[in-house]
Each structure stands twice: as C-alpha cells, then as structure tokens.
Amino acid sequence: MTKRLKILILGFCFLSGLAHLSFASTNCIIENSSNAEVSTFTLDTDPNGSTTPFYVQLQQTRVVDSCGYCSGSGCACDIEQNIPNSATKYIKSTNSAGVTDSITVPWGGGFNVIGTLNNTAGAINNYRNATPFNIRLATGSSPSTADNNLDVVLDAGTTITFSFACGGTSDTAIATVTALPTTGxxxxxxxxxxxxxxxxxxxxxxxxxxxxxxxxxxxxxxxxxxxxxxxxxxxxxxxxxxxxxxxxxxxxxxxxxxxxxxxxxxxxxxxxxxxxxxxxxxxxxxxxxxxxxxxSNAVVSDFSLVAASPQTAGTAFALTITARDANGDTVTTYSGSATLTTNYVSPVSGTSAISPTAVSSANFTDGVAAVNVAYADAGSITITATDDTDGKTGTSNEILLLPDNFLVESTGGLNQIVNKAFNLKVTARNSSNDACPNYKRDVTLTAANVTPTGTTPTISPTTITGTNFSSGVYTSSMTYNKWGTAKITAADSGYSTVTGTTASAINFYPNSFNIAVDSPPASRSNFYLNEAFDITVSALDYNDEAIANYAGVITFTTVEGVELPEDYTFVWASDSGSHSFSISGTQEKTFQVTLADKDYADATGTSNNIGIIYAKIKVNDASGPIGTINTTVEIVDSNGDLVSDDDSTTFILASSESKANNSAAVSSVTTTVAGGKATISVTDTELESVTITPSAEPTLDIESGTVTFSTTAVGGGGAQRLGSGARILYWRELRSDER
CATH class of the missing domain: 2.60.40 (Immunoglobulin-like)
Incomplete structure (x- = not known):
C-alpha cells in the first residue's frame, strides 16, 4: 500500500506540472548585425552592392507552478518542446506595391537559446536566430520563403514585421527599410x-x-x-x-x-x-x-598656359593649361586632348623638348589641366598646346630654365702656380647632371674656402661672359694671386643660388725661390772660412714677384762643410715672402745654396756660386837698430799667396817685448789692409825683440812676427856704419852698479 501511494504522488506531480506550465509575457525584437535593437535599416541599392543582415530576438517570461517540475536538469532540455512548432512565428516584408516575402523558421531548426533557464517564477528566456537573415532588393523573381533572404522593394516604402503568438501571449516588432542615399x-x-x-x-x-x-x-x-x-x-x-x-x-x-x-x-x-x-x-x-x-555652340577658342619662372633644367614643374572660349572664359566641359611643343626664345634654337608632349582628356578637370612637365636644357622657352582634334592652340608665358648646378674643374690638376694662368672648366648641368647646351648666361667666379685665413685673393677673370659658353661648357684660363689653397665657385650672375664649386681645393705654390747672397766685404771675391754672411730667400710667383702671404716650409740641400739652416716655415705676417739666414763655411770650396718647397718639390731655388777660402793674417819679421823699424802685415791664402783683393780686413796688433818694460810701441794698433797687406812701424829705445801678434775680424788664423832691435841690422852683411864713419862694434846698456 505504501509503495503504491508513492507512485500515485509522482504521477500527480507530473500531470500537475503540465497543467500549470504557462508563459506570462512575450517580447519580439529586431536587431542589426551588432545585435542592437533597431527600427530602421538602409539598403544599398547598387546592384553590385551587399545585402543588409539582421537578427530577431524573442524574450519570454515563463511561469511554473509550485510543484517545481523543472527543478531538475531537464528544464533546459524540455523548453523548446514547450513552444509548439504550430505556434505563429514569422518575419515578413510588405509594401504598397503588394510584394510580400516572409521567413518562417521552426524554433528547433534555426533559433538558439541565448538566455539561462532556471526554475524561478518569472524567469526570462531569450532566443535568437543562429544565422543572420538578409534584406536585399527584389531582383525580379518571385520571393522564396525557403531561404533567409527577405526581398523588398522601396518604391513606396517597406516595413519588416516579426511576430510571435503561442499559449495566449503574442508580440510584434516592426522596422522600416529605406534606400542608402547616393549622388546621381x-x-x-x-x-x-x-x-x-x-x-x-x-x-x-x-x-x-x-x-x-x-x-x-x-x-x-x-x-x-x-x-x-x-x-x-x-x-x-x-x-x-x-x-x-x-x-x-x-x-x-x-x-x-x-x-x-x-x-x-x-x-x-x-x-x-x-x-x-x-x-x-x-x-x-x-x-x-x-x-x-x-x-553649346562655341568650341575651344584657345588655351591659356601658365608656368612659374624661372625653373630648374631637368626638374618637373607645374604647367596649368586652361581651355578657353572666345571671351576668355574657361570651357569647363572641355575633355579633349592636346599636344605640347617647345618654342626656343633665347637661344633661338635648340635640341631639347618639353616632356611629356601629350596631355590627355583625363588630365582636364572642369576645363583645366594641371600637369607636371620637364625641360632638360637651360635657356628661355615658351610652350604651345595644340588641340588634337580642331588644332586650336595657346602659348605659355616665357619660362626661364636655369641649370641645377655647375661642375667646376681645374683641368690642369690641383697643384698650380701663384699668378700663373691655369685652365678652368665650368659646365652648366641639369638635375640629372647632364650638360645644358643652351646655357648662355653670365657667370660670376669667386674664391672660397681660402687658406691661410685672412688672405684676400684676387682671381682673374671674375666673370664669364655667357656667349663664351659652348654646348654648356666654358673652358679658359684664369689666375690666382696668393699662396695657399682655395676652391673656385661659379654662380649664375642673376640667380646666385645656382652655383657649383670645385670638389677639391686647388693648391697654389711658388713658381721658384730667389736666393740673394750678400757680397764679400769691400773688393773681396770670396768669403773666408767661418766668416758668417747672409742669404735672403724670397718665394716668387710666376711673374717673379715675392708672394707676400707665403707661409710654406722650405728645405735646404745639405752642402758638406757649409753651415746651413734647418727647415724653415715662413711667417707671412712678418716675412712678407722673404726671409734672411746667416750661413758660414768650414771648408775651402765653391758651392751653391739650393732649396725647395717641402710640399711642392717643383718650386726650387739656387744661389749664385759662393767661394769659401782659407786665409791667414801674417806679420813679417823685421830687424834694425834702435829706433823705428817698419814691417808688413799680410793676408795670405792656403798657398801662402797674398790675398790681394782684400781691402777690408781690419786687424788689431798686440806687442810683446822680450824685456817687458814697455819701451816698444806700435805705430797703429788697429789697421785695415789694402791689397791684402798693411805696413806698420814698431819703435823701441833698447835692444830687444818685440813680438807682434794680430787679431782680425773675421777670425783668421794668426802668424805672429818678430821685430828685432840690435846694433847691426840682421841680414845687413856685417856691422853698419854710424855717423861720420864711426862704427859700433859693441853696445849694451850698463846696469847702474856698473857705472
């Protein structure tokens, strides 16, 4: 009995659950592709355009009895069964033209549950179609209800209706469809x-x-x-x-x-x-x-062509071409084509042409074509446009084409001589670095990047006359008057931004050096050993003028037995291109001083012959009686021969007595030779020998001489007679104790 009662209770709950399951409310929604509720769609009416997707959503509130039939996991499985397929649920489009299409999809065949079901009274359960429906423009065939496409016509407006009705509840959502606006x-x-x-x-x-x-x-x-x-x-x-x-x-x-x-x-x-x-x-x-x-009635009368001037050869520039009627007004509907030709103004002939030469109809907008053209040459031109159909023309303003740059070259190399003409080549070039054959304008030449700093050079010429250009190239000679380095810049005389400069600096060196040697003193033809004398070195340009700003380094060629300076760097602010050096010789010889610029060996200098000889100052011995004795002082060479051309050597005599009591005297302590010798007198009051020692300027070797005072002159051939036939056989001075 107890077991049977349990079965009856379960059966009762099941039946009660079926009897009391109901839907309290239903809500229909139409959504766009982003699942947002909308009431209006715009449709692309381009036959090649895309369709417009949309979704529908059904929201329901489900009421359950207190038995709690759906309290288990079976609720989610049974919900679709609770909405019978026989319920009215459809989407349709209607319009005043009477064309109607509809979509009917069973819940189990195309809708997904998108809410969470539970057993709480009043829970909302949501459903949405799994794949989108599409709005499309009707294509002329009868609409089909077997696809997801909703065919519409828009001539009188269209509405989309989504309706649901079941279990005593229903709802309807409506959206309108309009055309996507386009401009005709x-x-x-x-x-x-x-x-x-x-x-x-x-x-x-x-x-x-x-x-x-x-x-x-x-x-x-x-x-x-x-x-x-x-x-x-x-x-x-x-x-x-x-x-x-x-x-x-x-x-x-x-x-x-x-x-x-x-x-x-x-x-x-x-x-x-x-x-x-x-x-x-x-x-x-x-x-x-x-x-x-x-x-309507007048075709293009002419073209107006306008371009800015000047332009750069080889670089594209804007040319505006306007189709005009007889009144000069723009023919805004012109869609023809034209050919461009080049007119040479200055020079009056040429080989280059404007590019491109064709202007197509696609270039014209409202009767105006803005095209980019290029002209590879320099000079002044105009451009003519000619209609390809009726031959109507128009010519532009005069357009000056300037070079993009100048190529400046020293064709004779980068080592040049101050004030010596060298070849300079200037080429007018376009933006592709090709020569501009028609360039005929004056060009200004200047020196740039000049060293040493502070130098103000002069170049010649400073202007290239335009007519001297041939095929875009100028080649001629120019000069530069300073030592150092410089670049040469060429610039168009009227447009200074059109320039070119030698890629590397040009070096300007002396042409030669002059070595001036001081002459030996007085009438001498040679210098003596160890006698210092000056040489003056001058850096000379091509015109044999001193280069005032020379600041180079000179190197002397070594000569054995000659004391020459070390390498010397000229100081142009103080030397002004010339510097003196003191030299001397330690060997007897005839030689030349040679030197060269340390950086430019072709710039050299050689002196005249310079003679260095050995010389000695010699006092000749002499003897005689007490009183005055004359003797000679001579300058002799290494062979003992008199240096007869010496009229300048001055010497100082010093005497030394054998009896040091200052009884002797020399007539002239300081004496200058003439013809290489000088005569001196020595006076003494007693018998003795007096040594005469000279010293000279320049310093020479010394040979002293002895003057002997005696009763008989040495070398006289016997005793000398004194007075009236008297003879001195012997004489000496008595000491005081002998008197």
Whole structure:
C-alpha cells in the first residue's frame, strides 16, 4: 500500500506540472548585425552592392507552478518542446506595391537559446536566430520563403514585421527599410553611346544625349523605373524636360537615347534653341541630385598656359593649361586632348623638348589641366598646346630654365702656380647632371674656402661672359694671386643660388725661390772660412714677384762643410715672402745654396756660386837698430799667396817685448789692409825683440812676427856704419852698479 501511494504522488506531480506550465509575457525584437535593437535599416541599392543582415530576438517570461517540475536538469532540455512548432512565428516584408516575402523558421531548426533557464517564477528566456537573415532588393523573381533572404522593394516604402503568438501571449516588432542615399552622376554627350561628356556641341549638327546613374532611384527590382532631367540653354532661356528610362529592371542607370537636337532656328518642343550669334553659351542638364554643364555652340577658342619662372633644367614643374572660349572664359566641359611643343626664345634654337608632349582628356578637370612637365636644357622657352582634334592652340608665358648646378674643374690638376694662368672648366648641368647646351648666361667666379685665413685673393677673370659658353661648357684660363689653397665657385650672375664649386681645393705654390747672397766685404771675391754672411730667400710667383702671404716650409740641400739652416716655415705676417739666414763655411770650396718647397718639390731655388777660402793674417819679421823699424802685415791664402783683393780686413796688433818694460810701441794698433797687406812701424829705445801678434775680424788664423832691435841690422852683411864713419862694434846698456 505504501509503495503504491508513492507512485500515485509522482504521477500527480507530473500531470500537475503540465497543467500549470504557462508563459506570462512575450517580447519580439529586431536587431542589426551588432545585435542592437533597431527600427530602421538602409539598403544599398547598387546592384553590385551587399545585402543588409539582421537578427530577431524573442524574450519570454515563463511561469511554473509550485510543484517545481523543472527543478531538475531537464528544464533546459524540455523548453523548446514547450513552444509548439504550430505556434505563429514569422518575419515578413510588405509594401504598397503588394510584394510580400516572409521567413518562417521552426524554433528547433534555426533559433538558439541565448538566455539561462532556471526554475524561478518569472524567469526570462531569450532566443535568437543562429544565422543572420538578409534584406536585399527584389531582383525580379518571385520571393522564396525557403531561404533567409527577405526581398523588398522601396518604391513606396517597406516595413519588416516579426511576430510571435503561442499559449495566449503574442508580440510584434516592426522596422522600416529605406534606400542608402547616393549622388546621381550625369553624362551629357553628342553620342548615343554615352561613354563620356562632350565639351562642346555644334549647333544644327549635334544632338544631346543624357545618362543618369543613381542607385537610390532603383527602388523596385521587379520593374524598370524613370527619372526626369531638365535641359536648358542659357544663351536663349529655352528649356526641355526629358524622361530618362532605366536600362533594366535592376540597374539604377537611366538614359535618354533619342537625342535632343541643338538648333539656332526652328525651335520645337523636341529641340533646344541656342544663340546663333557665335557668342559662347552653355547647355545645362539639371537633375535633382546634380547639374552638368557644357558649351553649346562655341568650341575651344584657345588655351591659356601658365608656368612659374624661372625653373630648374631637368626638374618637373607645374604647367596649368586652361581651355578657353572666345571671351576668355574657361570651357569647363572641355575633355579633349592636346599636344605640347617647345618654342626656343633665347637661344633661338635648340635640341631639347618639353616632356611629356601629350596631355590627355583625363588630365582636364572642369576645363583645366594641371600637369607636371620637364625641360632638360637651360635657356628661355615658351610652350604651345595644340588641340588634337580642331588644332586650336595657346602659348605659355616665357619660362626661364636655369641649370641645377655647375661642375667646376681645374683641368690642369690641383697643384698650380701663384699668378700663373691655369685652365678652368665650368659646365652648366641639369638635375640629372647632364650638360645644358643652351646655357648662355653670365657667370660670376669667386674664391672660397681660402687658406691661410685672412688672405684676400684676387682671381682673374671674375666673370664669364655667357656667349663664351659652348654646348654648356666654358673652358679658359684664369689666375690666382696668393699662396695657399682655395676652391673656385661659379654662380649664375642673376640667380646666385645656382652655383657649383670645385670638389677639391686647388693648391697654389711658388713658381721658384730667389736666393740673394750678400757680397764679400769691400773688393773681396770670396768669403773666408767661418766668416758668417747672409742669404735672403724670397718665394716668387710666376711673374717673379715675392708672394707676400707665403707661409710654406722650405728645405735646404745639405752642402758638406757649409753651415746651413734647418727647415724653415715662413711667417707671412712678418716675412712678407722673404726671409734672411746667416750661413758660414768650414771648408775651402765653391758651392751653391739650393732649396725647395717641402710640399711642392717643383718650386726650387739656387744661389749664385759662393767661394769659401782659407786665409791667414801674417806679420813679417823685421830687424834694425834702435829706433823705428817698419814691417808688413799680410793676408795670405792656403798657398801662402797674398790675398790681394782684400781691402777690408781690419786687424788689431798686440806687442810683446822680450824685456817687458814697455819701451816698444806700435805705430797703429788697429789697421785695415789694402791689397791684402798693411805696413806698420814698431819703435823701441833698447835692444830687444818685440813680438807682434794680430787679431782680425773675421777670425783668421794668426802668424805672429818678430821685430828685432840690435846694433847691426840682421841680414845687413856685417856691422853698419854710424855717423861720420864711426862704427859700433859693441853696445849694451850698463846696469847702474856698473857705472
């Protein structure tokens, strides 16, 4: 009994659960692709465009009884069974044209549970379609309810409705669909092919054909539609309203292919009257999304071409070409092509041409073409544009083309001589570094990067006359008047920013050195050993003038037995290009002083011959009686021969007595030789010998002499007679103790 009762209770709960399960409320929502609730969609009406996706969501509040049937895990499994497939649930589109499409998807076949179910009374359970539905423009076939596409037409507006009804609850969500706005494009042509706009119409010959492309006017994919365009002539005020038909049921392209004749007389409802005076007028096609304008009766009268001046040879620059009518107004609808040609102004001939030479219709916008052109040469030119169809032309302002740079070269090398002409080559070049054959402008030459600092050089010439350029190249001689280094800069005389400078500095050296040797004193022809004398070294330019700013280093060639200076660096601020040195010789010889610039061995100097000889000052011995004895002092060479050309050596005599009592005296203590010798007198009051020792300037070897005072002259051939036949046989001075 107890067991049976338990079974009855379970069965009761199950039945009660079924009886009391119900839905308190239902809420329908239409969402976009981001799952946000919306009430409006915009549809791309371009036949090649994309569809618009959307979702729907169903929100329900489920009520359960107190039995708690769904208190277990079975609730999530049984929920879809609680919404029978027979419930009304659909999505549909409707419009005033009577085209309706609908989507019906069973819950179990296309909806996902997106909420969490629980057994709490009033819980909300959400459902959303697993794959998106798509709104698309009806394509002319009957809509199908077996796909996820909702076909619509927009000619009278469309609404989307999502409805649900089951178990006594229901709800409906509604969204509207509108066309994605587009701007209509108009083509006005004199050809029924309508491939491009026509810039000008020839009266009494041409017809006007129109095309409008406007996808938001393609509102019904089941049928071809139409739009209206107003065609008017400003010159007369005549106006024609035309109906353009869609080229297909779902194209969005509308055309008028019958053509409206452009006439100057005999106007009718199907023609457009324009002025017959030849004055320019315009035809305007007006559509609600845009306006197209074209010249009616006057084709392009000429072109206006404008470019800034000057420009750089080889570099692209902007050229503006404007198609103009006879009044000088822009022909905004010009879409022709033109050819560009080059006119040589200065010089009057040339070989280069403007590039490119073709201006296509694609370059023109509203009658104006802004193109980049380049001209590889220098000089002044104009540019002419010629219409490829009717030959109408226009010529630009005069455009000066300048070189991009100058190539400056010392063609004779980088080592040059001060004030000696050397070859300078200047080439006018374009931006590709090619020569500009037509360059004929004056060029200014200056020295740059000059060393030593503080030097103010003079170059010659300072100006290249433009006519001296040949094929863009100038080659001639120039001079530079200072020692040191410098670069040569060339600049256009009128446009100083057009320049060029030698890549490397040019070195300017002396042409030679002059070595001036001091002459020996008086009439001498040689210097004596160890006698110091001066040489003066001068750095000379090509004109044998001293280079005042010379600051180079000179090196002397070694000569054996000659004391020469070490290497010397000139100080240009104080030396002014010349410096004196003191030298002397230690060996008998004839030699030359030679030297060279340490950095430029070709700059040398050699002195005249310089003689160095040995010399000695010699006092000749002499004897005689007490009183005065004369003797000679001589300058003799290494052979003992008299240096007869010496009239300048001065010597000082010193005497030494054998009896040191100062009884002797020399007539002249300081004496200068003449003809290499001098006579001196020695006086003594007693018998003795007196040694005479000279010292000279310059310092010479010394040979002293002895003057002997006696009763008989030494070397006289016997005793000498004194007075009236008296003879002194013997004489001496008595001492005081002998008296």
């Amino acid at each position: 494009e108009i083509i006005m042509s004199n050809s029924a092919s309508l491939t491009s706009n026509t810039a000008a119409f020839e009266p009494n010959t041409d017809k006007v054909y129109l095309q409008v492309t406007d996808y938001d006017m393609n509102k019904n994919g089941y049928t071809a539609e139409s739009v209206s365009v107003s065609l008017s002539a400003l010159s007369t005020g005549d106006e024609v309203t035309l109906t353009l038909d869609e080229t297909g049921a779902n194209t969005g392209v509308f055309q008028y292919t019958t053509g409206v004749s452009v006439v100057t007389t005999g106007d009718t409802a199907s023609t457009l009257l324009v002025s017959a005076t030849g004055a320019t007028g315009e035809i305007i096609a007006t559509y609600t999304d845009g306006t197209q304008t074209a010249n």
